[in-house]
Amino acid sequence: MRRGLDKMTVLKAAAELADREGFDKITLASVAKKLQIRLPSLYNHVEGLAGLKKELALYSIRKLKNQLAEAAIGKSGAEALYSIGIAYVSFVRRHPGLYEAMMGAPDFLNPDIQAAGNEIVALLLHVLEAFELDPINAIHTVRGLRSIVHGFASLELRKGFNMDVNTDESLIHILHTYVAGLTCKE
Amino acid sequence: MRRGLDKMTVLKAAAELADREGFDKITLASVAKKLQIRLPSLYNHVEGLAGLKKELALYSIRKLKNQLAEAAIGKSGAEALYSIGIAYVSFVRRHPGLYEAMMGAPDFLNPDIQAAGNEIVALLLHVLEAFELDPINAIHTVRGLRSIVHGFASLELRKGFNMDVNTDESLIHILHTYVAGLTCKE
DNA sequence: TATTATAACTAATATGATTAGTTTTTCAAG
DNA sequence: CTTGAAAAACTAATCATATTAGTTATAATA
Numbered sequence: 473m474r475r476g477l478d479k480m481t482v483l484k485a486a487a488e489l490a491d492r493e494g495f496d497k498i499t500l501a502s503v504a505k506k507l508q509i510r511l512p513s514l515y516n517h518v519e520g521l522a523g524l525k526k527e528l529a530l531y532s533i534r535k536l537k538n539q540l541a542e543a544a545i546g547k548s549g550a551e552a553l554y555s556i557g558i559a560y561v562s563f564v565r566r567h568p569g570l571y572e573a574m575m576g577a578p579d580f581l582n583p584d585i586q587a588a589g590n591e592i593v594a595l596l597l598h599v600l601e602a603f604e605l606d607p608i609n610a611i612h613t614v615r616g617l618r619s620i621v622h623g624f625a626s627l628e629l630r631k632g633f634n635m636d637v638n639t640d641e642s643l644i645h646i647l648h649t650y651v652a653g654l655t656c657k658e
Numbered sequence: 659m660r661r662g663l664d665k666m667t668v669l670k671a672a673a674e675l676a677d678r679e680g681f682d683k684i685t686l687a688s689v690a691k692k693l694q695i696r697l698p699s700l701y702n703h704v705e706g707l708a709g710l711k712k713e714l715a716l717y718s719i720r721k722l723k724n725q726l727a728e729a730a731i732g733k734s735g736a737e738a739l740y741s742i743g744i745a746y747v748s749f750v751r752r753h754p755g756l757y758e759a760m761m762g763a764p765d766f767l768n769p770d771i772q773a774a775g776n777e778i779v780a781l782l783l784h785v786l787e788a789f790e791l792d793p794i795n796a797i798h799t800v801r802g803l804r805s806i807v808h809g810f811a812s813l814e815l816r817k818g819f820n821m822d823v824n825t826d827e828s829l830i831h832i833l834h835t836y837v838a839g840l841t842c843k844e
Numbered sequence: 845t846a847t848t849a850t851a852a853c854t855a856a857t858a859t860g861a862t863t864a865g866t867t868t869t870t871c872a873a874g
Numbered sequence: 875c876t877t878g879a880a881a882a883a884c885t886a887a888t889c890a891t892a893t894t895a896g897t898t899a900t901a902a903t904a
Contacts, residue, residue: 477851498868501892509852511891512854516852518893577764577816579816598857601781603683616835621805622812623804623807623810624801624805627801627805630761633801639801646798646799649840652839655841656839669869687861695883
């Protein structure tokens with residue numbers, strides 16, 4: 473068999489293109505050009521543009537999950553939450569296009585994407601055990617943490633924050649405030 | 659002058675299409691079909707597809723701003739924050755496609771969009787006066803509130819939450835926790 | 845060395861965006 | 875009324891991209 477590209481090479485090319493030029497610049501034409509092949513040849517590796525984007529979303533969430541898990545190593549409680557939160561935002565800053573590929577997926581109902589998402593949820597639930605929340609509260613809290621880091625990263629990516637005030641400090645402040653709200657009841 | 663469509667009619671058609679079919683289904687072709695005109699005729703009202711999306715983003719953020727302002731009427735302090743947060747998420751639920759048009763804008767550097775965004779920030783800062791935060795903390799807190807509501811709405815829209823636990827309760831829980839963190843220092 | 849699966853290719857078609865240039869209609873000025 | 879200008883529709887042509895069908899070339903392996 474003629475050994476040329478494989479799927480991962482295509483995905484990495486698309487990811488780099490997305491991070492460098494923007495997610496909306498991903499077209500089969502632009503990816504093919506970057507790989508120096510003709511456009512239809514990509515169909516040997518991915519199922520069209522929709523397939524490429526779906527695979528890219530999966531690639532993205534798995535990479536994110538790994539980095540979040542790594543950030544939690546050797547930490548616990550509030551310290552672990554801060555580390556994970558910072559890692560999340562850092563991932564989006566380093567991989568803006570790839571992150572958009574993940575959020576740009578029509579929805580998260582794809583089983584593989586859901587599985588990776590569940591691992592992130594499980595990681596957060598595990599860290600939250602130190603807070604001894606009842607199960608329902610723990611779910612609410614995971615949703616809160618995810619909303620905070622995704623919302624923050626997403627708004628920052630869109631240049632939604634005026635740049636006069638340092639954004640790193642904002643992230644820390646927000647996480648501290650939320651965690652304070654978890655611990656000091658009333 | 660021949661009186662036919664105007665820009666607002668085009669925008670409303672596109673908004674309805676986005677909310678009903680999804681933001682990605684907005685094309686000049688689909689909008690023209692809905693309006694029963696030929697595609698190139700749209701160029702009399704908007705500057706191509708990019709222009710339409712930019713106008714739609716502006717239309718969206720202004721509408722959102724109005725509904726947030728309305729939600730704050732007659733309320734203050736924490737109660738006002740909850741009301742605004744719920745109104746934000748409610749807007750996204752009622753106008754998923756329009757909200758995506760707003761977040762899908764390449765960035766918020768457009769002056770008109772920034773102006774509308776600043777009004778939302780000003781509204782939140784005004785409500786936060788009751789908390790007597792120092793100015794920098796107030797900025798961080800506004801960013802926190804925006805991150806929470808945008809992140810929550812965005813994840814919910816993408817079906818990012820398992821549906822076993824009620825999402826309305828999650829939103830209340832998150833806002834309560836964050837506000838608790840603001841008030842009970844340490 | 846011959847076979848075969850794979851991965852590239854060319855060619856053709858469809859949809860959508862855009863531009864250029866034309867026609868039609870309505871309002872308002874004469 | 876008539877007529878002329880402006881606005882808003884149109885047709886036609888071009889370009890880019892995605893997709894499908896069918897073909898060719900190559901490399902692993904039998």
